[in-house]
Amino acid sequence: MFNLEWFNKLPVKILIVAFVIVITAYFIRKSVRIFFDKTSFLDENREETLMHFTDQVIKVLGLVFFFIYVFSHFFDLARLVTGSVVVAGALALIFQHIIRDYIMGLAYLFERQINLGDYVIINGNKQGKIEEISMRHLKIRQYDGYLYTVSYGSINELQNGNRGMRRVNESLILNYRQNPDEAFKVMEEVARICNEKYNEYLLTDLDGKPVEKFKFNQITELNVDYKGHRYSLSGIVKEAYFVDASKRVRYELALAAYMNNLLMAENGDIELNKRPGSQPSV
Incomplete structure (x- = not known):
């Protein structure tokens, strides 16, 4: 006979909750994708941007709910947070920057200031193509190949080259x-x-x-x-x-x-044989 008490064991509960979160996230993402496929009031680039952002939000919320559920079995989270002034102060300081990043990220997204694939210049010194838009930061691929990550809260100036x-x-x-x-x-x-x-x-x-x-x-x-x-x-x-x-x-x-036989920058100690005194021939 099937033993229902088996489901009351903590490891089994944790696995079930994790499975439910994964399935729920999958159906939400699938529903959003179907919605965009069936509608045409947004351009394709905008749809991809919103879909990418939705994926990031679902991942973060899923992890947050999962860890809260797990920790709730080992700690009294309410007493832990409210009973420690140091912990509460540290959390308040951390969440201040996180919440600021989230709010500014939503503002950039819903004001249509950025999209995936846009060429942007951040704070006047970092420039490249947007490869990822998450809840807290942007990732842009610079011309030198480096992937630059910047949080929304640290963006003082953003120039978008994809505006005509x-x-x-x-x-x-x-x-x-x-x-x-x-x-x-x-x-x-x-x-x-x-x-x-x-x-x-x-x-x-x-x-x-x-x-x-x-x-x-x-x-x-x-x-x-x-x-x-x-x-x-x-x-x-x-x-x-x-x-x-x-x-x-x-x-x-x-x-x-x-x-014009210009001397290009090269790796290593390569002997460079530029004719002295040569003049441009362009």
Whole structure:
């Protein structure tokens, strides 16, 4: 005969609760996905952003409910929190920052300031593509390949490049032995060529004038990874042409570096044989 007392054992209760939480989370996510598939009042990118955020919320709530249930069998949580001034103060301090991050995250999300895949600049110094939107932070993939995580509460300034325009920002990292004067001439010539060949990619104002032409920004970073200096070129283009414009600008930079025998930054102690006194031929 089946023994019902077996279900009253704590390990079994914990497993049952965990199973119920997993099944409930699955059906909630499935229901949200079906809802978005059957409706069309949001664009696909926005739907993916909300779906991704919903997944994060469900995971966090599921873990919170599970741990509260487990700890409630070993501790009197209400007495533990209210009976210790130190613990209560520490929890209040922690939750202050957490709640702030949650509130600001919801504000960014529901005010439609960010979406998955958007190109953003955080606090003026970190830029890249949004790869993850969670309840407390953003993760952006920078051009150097690093994944940068920033909490919503630490965001003082957010620039979104997916609002009708994008800034192409490409660069060459040249060896520190490269003559800057020669490099400047080459980069300025590349900017001129890009403005001539890819003028239709540039975003224009109401008068038909480019908002920001391709321009050479001179040396934007010194001693990059102890290899060389960064020479950057940028321009504001229409959002639809961003990927193609970036590829073409990179091609022009690579071609100019080859044609002018510029000293590229390299790993290791590689012998560099640049002809002294050579002049740009672009």
